[in-house]
Amino acid sequence: MALPKKKLQGLVAATLTPMTETGEINFPIISQYVDYLVNEQGVKNVFVNGSTGEGLSLSVAERRQLAEEWVTKGKDKLDHVIIHVGALSLKESQSLAQHAAEIGADGIAVIAPFFFKSMNKDGLIAFLKEVATAAPKVPFYYYHIPALTGIKIRAEELLDGIQDQIPTFQGLKFSDVDLLDFGQCVDQNSHRQFALLFGVDEQLLSGLAMGATGAIGSTYNYLGKKTNQMLEAFERQDLPLALNYQFYIQRFMNYVIKLGLGVAQTKAIMTLVSGIQMGPPRLPLQRASEEFTLGAEAKLKSLESHCFP
């Protein structure tokens, strides 16, 4: 059975894909990006080519090259580099999984195919199993994000008996607000053998209370430090302080969600906070407006002085 070299826990940044003004991947930025996450945000795990990373908007060749860049530049700095290898084509997904294994990625994750959809567990498991088999020594994570895939198969149902089918299965990325479903996944995981990674950043404290073992999300790129402080407070059972951090994060997220938060806007926020140029998103997404960026900047400044004077 494939076991992670170290248990995947804590925060995992769903990385953005830096792009040049002409829409090409800006590979030289990755090295700086790794150092920023580790040194400024205290985040040592990354999830590459996911939703935030516009993975499904990249070509297979680009996805391979980007995965390689993160593994190479993250060597001896990052604890886990998880590569999302989900695709609509099983063949593409398998070739990305095989490639992830060849370059020494720490794990692979797969989203449910969302054009021709499997309406039942058996079809989805069969697809996931075929992908996992292409990388038989690499820990496998299922990426549950029903709002984007339209696949309504509950995570608790999928998890039930999954390791009998997919021996490399190591955990779940749960990007949904259904805490009943998440709670039932935790309940099934009584021996804590799987990583159950919560994916709704603005509600992470609820996920932790239900038993999340870690979290994957876009905001850990630029709010990793604050979220780590929340995790520490929760660990010490200092709930008032943990709530204070969660409310800080929620106030900001609530503000930007109302303005229309997506990958383009996350790129703008990350550029603002880190100073690293993330560039525009790839079409059909369009870059964030200047008004959005100015608003986000002002909100961050005012929150900083009000919540942590």
Ligand SMILES: CC(=O)N[C@@H]([C@@H](O)[C@H](O)[C@H](O)CO)[C@@H](O)CC(=O)C(=O)O
């Ligand atoms: C729908 C979506 O993009 N969800 C994000 C969250 O991190 C999300 O951006 C955050 O909670 C703000 O709403 C992640 O769950 C997605 C993710 O980890 C990924 O990029 O693969």
